[in-house]
Amino acid sequence: xxxRILRGLFALLLxxxxxxxxxxxxxxxxxxxxxxxxGSLRTSSNNSYTLHEIQSSTGxxxxxxxxxxxxxxxxxxxxxxxPDLRQLLGTYFxxxxxxxxxxxxQRRGHGPVLIQQAGLVVQxxxxxxxxxxxxxxxxxxxxxxxxxxxx
Numbered sequence: 001x002x003x004r005i006l007r008g009l010f011a012l013l014l015x016x017x018x019x020x021x022x023x024x025x026x027x028x029x030x031x032x033x034x035x036x037x038x039g040s041l042r043t044s045s046n047n048s049y050t051l052h053e054i055q056s057s058t059g060x061x062x063x064x065x066x067x068x069x070x071x072x073x074x075x076x077x078x079x080x081x082x083p084d085l086r087q088l089l090g091t092y093f094x095x096x097x098x099x100x101x102x103x104x105x106q107r108r109g110h111g112p113v114l115i116q117q118a119g120l121v122v123q124x125x126x127x128x129x130x131x132x133x134x135x136x137x138x139x140x141x142x143x144x145x146x147x148x149x150x151x
Contacts, residue, residue: 049068058080067142
């Protein structure tokens with residue numbers, strides 16, 4: 001292969017891994033997420049929420065926490081690719097982006113991101129090939145579910 005093709009392939013690897021889980025969206029996104037990620041789906045339930053775990057063949061794992069109301073109240077991810085946060089956070093992305101930009105001006109260098117607002121909490125850390133994160137809406141947490149339960 002010539003170097004131009006190799007550079008193009010490398011550039012594709014740097015793009016965020018697509019995911020469709022949408023914070024605040026409904027449970028119907030789960031099957032679309034599984035298809036888009038070409039992954040396996042495992043579902044488990046308790047009295048407070050249903051957990052949908054999607055594992056892709058590329059190593060990216062996304063967990064969607066769905067309340068009894070059918071709404072996604074939290075999303076977590078881990079894997080070698082940084083997911084598309086616009087897609088993961090859905091309508092909460094703009095709020096996250098504004099808070100993250102404000103935080104970036106106060107922070108020197110790179111490091112974990114922690115956005116903790118009344119209507120949105122986002123935690124992101126990691127490095128190339130080892131990203132982790134979680135996002136949730138505190139007001140949407142079902143009764144008996146605490147932030148520590150979201151892993």
